[in-house]
Amino acid sequence: MKKLKITGKELRAIGYPEGPVVSLAINIAKKFFKHNTREQALKILKDVLDKPQAFLEDERLAPVALQLKPAAKTELYETSLNNQGVPFNIFGAEFIEEGATSQMYTAAKLPVAVIGALMPDAHHGYGLPIGGVLATANEVIPYGVGVDIGCRMCLSVFNIDPKALKEKENYFAREIIENTKFGSGAQLDKAADHAVMENKAFYEHGLLRSLHTKAWKQLGTSGSGNHFVEFGExxxxxxxxxxxxxxGKYTGLLSHSGSRGLGASIAGHYTKLAMQKRRLPAEARNLAWLSLDEQEGQEYWIAMNLAGEYASACHHIIHEKIARQLGERPVKMVENHHNFAWKEKFENRDVIVHRKGATPAGKDVLGIIPGSMTANGYIVKGKGNEASVNSASHGAGRKMSRTKAMETISHSELKEALHKSGVKLLGAGLDEAPFAYKDIDAVMRAQNNLVDIVGSFKPKIVKMDGAAPGTKA
Known part of the structure; x- marks a missing residue:
């Protein structure tokens, strides 16, 4: 039977708003309405859009209905941007597209902004640019954190000679394939077990309670896009x-993924609330905030932190399963979030620091900055540079949009690059080909006053969402 295919363009055409609810609706349709025609599935999704309250108890459609449900009416007021923005430093300006810089200038004019910074891997996003850092007084911006809350890097270092990755390539490849699952709607047949699912917030918080079952099924899985699990040197x-x-030389297991559908649902719900409480000019509407003195802000803070714990648990489950299969315990694990907000001090002032696609780089704080599927990643140690609000890049950063990459990069070019770098690719789309990314070493040079490099990671066996090169998806 032909797969059900619904596009975001079709959903927006019937009235769906821009945001995470679009991909959420597509994934639910693929899973639950695969035996329906495209027209039937669109009709169902249109019904949810028109009368979301009628679907709040529907086992399949409740997550979509929750995001479409009109929020309780709040007192709206107009909020103007400041004429002069707060200062922010730009690192690696020559690598950053104009759209990302423009977004950062807008964010700096928010009346709640304190200080900002733009990392050398920055590119355009919703709200803050990806690679944008913004400190606020006592406010949290859901789209300043991002949709994939707590998106995270995790590296396990094993005392295994990395020559084994070539000598026993099929063995290591099998362990990745058998112990991971990728895709925006990916779920495990048997739910993993982890203490995070017993967090009291899941039972005391209405939105989180409705997301608990799906979150449990997705625990220990990875998303799509640039999320990966890979072995390397x-x-x-x-x-x-x-x-x-x-x-010395070791074998490393490196993963990159976030909080799955849980984080996306939290981001969509609270961004909508923030937009209804703060009516900002069009260019800043996605930067609407919630005060931590408000109930909604306190709820978001709890939900965001839970999503961060959940993202960490997803990584730990994957790493523990593979380590058990290897019969080894890691000699070191290094990990960090990069889509999150932290309560920190800046110039002796309490602030909320949003790092959307940026790595914490406080004094002696360890982190991982990956390159691409063929380029080195780096283990770094923060220098605690306040000029970057104690932050660094979260990767090489895209230099080519996904659409452009799909249109201009061929499978043969990708295969040649993989062969030249000695990388075995188990699955990925052309939009993640190394040509779509900036030069990681140039990015690292642009931030050498933000972090020290204390180790490197060279990818050897890489798994992302999608089919292996030369096979059908």
Whole structure:
């Protein structure tokens, strides 16, 4: 039977608003309405759009209905942007597209903004640019955090000679394939077990309660896009007291993914509330905020932190399953969020620091900055530079949109690049080909006053969402 295919363009044409609810509706339709015609599925989704209250108890459609449900009426007031924005430093300006810089200038004019920074991997996004850092006084901006709340890097370093990755390539590839699952709607047949699912917020918070079952089914899975799980060679050139690994060569297991449908639903719900409470000019509407003195702001803060714990749990489940299969315990694990908000101090002032696609880089804080499927990633140690609000890039950053990459990069070019780099690709789309990304080493040079490099990671066996090159999806 032909797969049901509904596009975001079709949903927007019938009235769906721009935002996470579009991809959520597409994934639910693919899963539950695969035996319906496209017209029938669109009719069902249109019914949910027209009368979301009627579907709030529907086992399949409740997540969509929750995001479409009109929020309780609040007192609206006009909010103007400041004429002069707060200062922000730009790192690697020569690598950053104009759209991202323009978004950062807009964010800097918010009346709640305190300080900002733009990382060298920055590119255009919703609200804050990806690679944007913004500190506020006592306010949280849901789209300043992002849709994939708590998107995270996690590296397990094993005392295994990395030569084994080539000698036993099929063995290591099998362990990734058998212990991971990718895709925006991916769920496990048997739910994983983790203490995060017993967090009291799931039972005390109405929105989170409605998302608990789906979150449990997705626990331990990875998303689509640039999310990955890969084996590679870890090289530690010099002993570092903070990293705590003797110099040498190791085998590393590196993963990148976030909070799955849980984070997307939280982001959509609270962004809608924030927009209804703060009516901002058109260019800033996605930067609407919630005060942490308000009930909605307190609820978002709880939900955001839960999503961060959930994202961490997803990584730990994957790493623990693979480590068990290898019969090894990692000698070190390094991990960090990069779509999150933190309560921090800036110039002795309490602030909320949003890092949307930016790595925490406080003094001696460890993190991972990946390159691409063929380029080195780096284990880094923060320098605590206040000029970047204690932040660094979260990767190389895109230099080519997904659409442009799909239109201009061929499968043969990708295969040649993989062969040249000695990388076995188990699955990915052309939109994630290395040509779509900036030069990671140039990006690292642009932020050498923000982080120290204490180790490198060279990808060898890579799994992302999609089919392996030369096979049908």
């Amino acid at each position: 870890v090289i530690i050139e010099e002993d570092d007291e903070i990293l705590g690994i003797p110099k």
